Amino acid sequence: MSNEKQFDAAEEVRDMSFDRRPSKVDFNHLEKVTTNTPEWNDLRDDAMRAEENEKSMGLMDSLRNYPKAVFWSVAISLCIIMEGYDTQVLGNVIALSEFRQKFGFDTGAEGDARYQLTAAWQTAVTQAPTIGCFFGIFISSWAQDRWGYRRTLQIALVFLTGVIFIVFFAVNVQMLFVGELLCGLPWGAFSSSAVSYASDVTPIPLRGYLTTYINLCWIIGQMIGAGILRKVTTLPGANAYRIPFAVQWFWPIPLFILVTLAPESPWFLVRAGRLAEAKRVVERLSKKGEKVDSDATVAMMVRTNQLEIDHETGSTYADCFKGVDRRRTEIACVVWMCQQLCGMVFCGSPTYFFLQAGLKQENAFSLNLGITGIAFVGTVASWITLTIMGRRPPFVVGMACMCALMWVIGGLSWPADSGGGGAWAQAGLVMLFVFIYDFTIGPLTYCVVGEVSSTRLRSKTVGLARNAYNIIGICAGILNTYMINATEWNLKGRAAFVWGGTSLICTIWCYFRLPEMKGRSYRELDLLFERRVPARQFKHTIIDEYEEQ
Numbered sequence: 001m002s003n004e005k006q007f008d009a010a011e012e013v014r015d016m017s018f019d020r021r022p023s024k025v026d027f028n029h030l031e032k033v034t035t036n037t038p039e040w041n042d043l044r045d046d047a048m049r050a051e052e053n054e055k056s057m058g059l060m061d062s063l064r065n066y067p068k069a070v071f072w073s074v075a076i077s078l079c080i081i082m083e084g085y086d087t088q089v090l091g092n093v094i095a096l097s098e099f100r101q102k103f104g105f106d107t108g109a110e111g112d113a114r115y116q117l118t119a120a121w122q123t124a125v126t127q128a129p130t131i132g133c134f135f136g137i138f139i140s141s142w143a144q145d146r147w148g149y150r151r152t153l154q155i156a157l158v159f160l161t162g163v164i165f166i167v168f169f170a171v172n173v174q175m176l177f178v179g180e181l182l183c184g185l186p187w188g189a190f191s192s193s194a195v196s197y198a199s200d201v202t203p204i205p206l207r208g209y210l211t212t213y214i215n216l217c218w219i220i221g222q223m224i225g226a227g228i229l230r231k232v233t234t235l236p237g238a239n240a241y242r243i244p245f246a247v248q249w250f251w252p253i254p255l256f257i258l259v260t261l262a263p264e265s266p267w268f269l270v271r272a273g274r275l276a277e278a279k280r281v282v283e284r285l286s287k288k289g290e291k292v293d294s295d296a297t298v299a300m301m302v303r304t305n306q307l308e309i310d311h312e313t314g315s316t317y318a319d320c321f322k323g324v325d326r327r328r329t330e331i332a333c334v335v336w337m338c339q340q341l342c343g344m345v346f347c348g349s350p351t352y353f354f355l356q357a358g359l360k361q362e363n364a365f366s367l368n369l370g371i372t373g374i375a376f377v378g379t380v381a382s383w384i385t386l387t388i389m390g391r392r393p394p395f396v397v398g399m400a401c402m403c404a405l406m407w408v409i410g411g412l413s414w415p416a417d418s419g420g421g422g423a424w425a426q427a428g429l430v431m432l433f434v435f436i437y438d439f440t441i442g443p444l445t446y447c448v449v450g451e452v453s454s455t456r457l458r459s460k461t462v463g464l465a466r467n468a469y470n471i472i473g474i475c476a477g478i479l480n481t482y483m484i485n486a487t488e489w490n491l492k493g494r495a496a497f498v499w500g501g502t503s504l505i506c507t508i509w510c511y512f513r514l515p516e517m518k519g520r521s522y523r524e525l526d527l528l529f530e531r532r533v534p535a536r537q538f539k540h541t542i543i544d545e546y547e548e549q
Contacts, residue, residue, distance in 0.1 A: 017395065021049065027279040027298050033306075047303035050296035051521050054203045056218045057291075059387075062205040067294050067396025069285040073198045073210045075258045077217050078152065079190040082160070086187070089244045090126050092229055092368060098240035103173040119488045121173050123481045127474050128177050132184020133191065134470045140189035141463035145315065148268050149193050153259045156186035157252045168245045174270075183248075192463045199450035199458065200265035201285055204521060208386050209348070210449040212443035216379045219438065223372040228364045267455055270301040271315075306454045311530060315456050318333075320464055324529040325457060331513065332449045332465035335395070337472045338506045339437075339445055342399060343406045343499030346474040346484075347433045367427055371434050378438030390518035391444055391508075393449075398440025400509040404501035405433045413493030426493050451517045469477060499514045 025033070025043045033043050063070065093099050094117060103125075104117040117125070117255030136156075143152040163186075194217075198210045228247060232240045263285060269278035278301065279294045286292040312323065320329040385394045409429050453461035482488045483495035515538035517525060526544045533541050 005506065013128040016088075016397075020415070022500070024032065025295055025299055026274045027295055032275070033302055043299045044303055045158060046293075046296040046299035047523075050293060050300040051523065053296075054300075055519065055521065057203060057205050059205055060202050061291070065287050066203050066206065066285060067287060069201045070206065070210065072262045072285070073201055074213065076149070076153070076197045076262060077194045077214045078155075079251075079255055080214050080217040081221035082196050082255075083190055084185045084218035085230075086129060086183065086221075086226045086248065087218075087226030088372070089229065090129060092226070092365075093241050093244060093480070094122055094126070095364060096233065096240050097406065098227070098235075100235060101494070102241070104174065110330060115172070119482055121177075122476045124177050125173060125180060126481070127477050128180035129184035129187060130470045130477070132181040132476050133188040134180070134184075134474075135190020135466050137140035137192050137336065137463040137470075139185070139193055140190075141459045143189075144193065144196070144268070144459040149197050150259055150262060150264055150266045152189055153193055154256060156189035157256045158257065160186040161249070164245070164248050167248075168242060177267060188466075191466050192459065195446055195450045195462050196458050197265055198446075200267040201263070204519060205380050207451065208518065209448045211447040212379065212382060212386060214446045215438065215443035216376065219372060219375045219379055220249055223369070223376060226365070226369040230369050233365055237295050259486045266298065266517035267301055267305075267458075270298065270305055271456060275302065282499070288538050297536075300521075300523075304455055304521075307526055308454050311526065315496065317460050317464070320457055320460050324532065325461075326450050327532075328454065328457075328529055329461055329464060331452045332461050332516070333468035334509060335441070335514065336465045336505075337446045338399060338441055338510070340469060340472040340476045341430045341499070341502040341506050342402045342441065343433065343503055344437055344442075345473065346406075346429045346495055347437070347497050371431055374431055374435045375442070378435045379443050380440050382443045385439070386444070386447070386518075390516050391448055392514050392516040394440045394538075395444050395448070395456065395514060396507065396510045398436055398444075399503060399510050401436050401440075402433055403500060403503035403507050405429055405436070406496045406503055409433070410494055410496035410500060413496070413506070448517070451525065452515075452518075455522050462547040515539075530536070 020212060025039050057065065100116055103121070123265055140152050140156065143155070160183060163182040164378070167176060167183060170176035170179055194214050195211060198214060199207060204211045224247070225244065228244050230241050235243070263281045263529070264277075266278040266281045266285070269275070269281060275298060279298045282292075282294040282297045286294070286297075319325060409426055412426050412429070415425070449462055449465050450458075479498070480495060483491045485499070493530050513535050515528070515533075515535040517538065520528070527543050528538055528541060531541070
């Protein structure tokens, strides 16, 4: 058989898996359907057909049929680059001697260690965006349910453009703190909107890739930040730290244009009762043809939304802690907390630690830039394990490996005190740790959080989970700062023992509580949680397409 005939035969086999019957319900002339309306049975048939068609798509089929959904998900996720960039800059700018000289005090020591921030102000400056992000998430979650993702992001970008002026022109550490605190408010909108939007607009086969891509955007931001910090180490005076702050003005305008042109989430429109508009958005997100029926796709969303209403799923923060949604909120919160408790707060901003371990400033920033490159490679490689293994196995194994590395890094702290190979060995293990993190739990957390919540509570659950991450991040950041600060506890690498203990607890939780959600529709996930299926049995439990109770 010729190659052309083989290709045609393969296409025919794939096409046979798609049900192309015409939709029975036309949402151009229908704005409300419930289980009590005459159209419900027809809608359910359309919904089942759309769900099976979506699940039967392979990766290439999904890319061919939803190219615009991929583009807009990628575009909205670019907002995370700013958050990743600032995390990198704020976490490592304290290693610049010019920054410490401007905002710190004279310790009387020799060389780069002469000027230091007090532990209190070092903590305040590095944690200010996180505190702002905490409140920004609650504000943005309310705004998302009221106005949608597009309007929320537009307001956040305009606000950010203005408050960057405070950071750039800061004349003392107090003014810098206020500026970073205000910058955190729109970053809260970015961190919660990107996950929810990617989960809403992409089909089942692409959901994992485009939610984990958010972690790649975070890393791209960190790479840019690390590269700029490496370049400014030789600049004299205030430019050494003001240039990294000024770069933040580059993002808002192009991102505002993309957000303005992007379609709204069809799930948001369904929840708002704007079904005809939801249909137009689905048509805009998909490729015109026979494989994506916009009416049937909207019917699938309506059916899932109604199923959650029938199961008494509300739309408030209190509802996140009621019934089966309490378990879903727990999973979302704890997997994001794992990102902090695994030891990433220790390894994620390593420049200051490297300096305290005895490495020169130039070498420390070079290693920091190399670590962001490793993180990029790890995230891209995670798409392979995501395809083959799903979510649960690489997450659990990754936690176990990072737990072991924390104990080894801590054990090397005594040889590192004498200089030489010990400090470099720790640096090498930190780089390995970052690779494992971004190969496993780093990107997979976005995927798990985006999938585990009910559709009616998605923005609230994502917001709560991200704030759980922020709260643990603040506490862990304060603790880590005091542990490694040269003027406080000065534990250096021995601080890794603390994170070795917390990562062990997280590993045990993941084994017993983290379910496998690969390939499941949101309706199936609703029913699995309603059945209270144990986490280790999620993968093999069968859900009938007609099942609704």
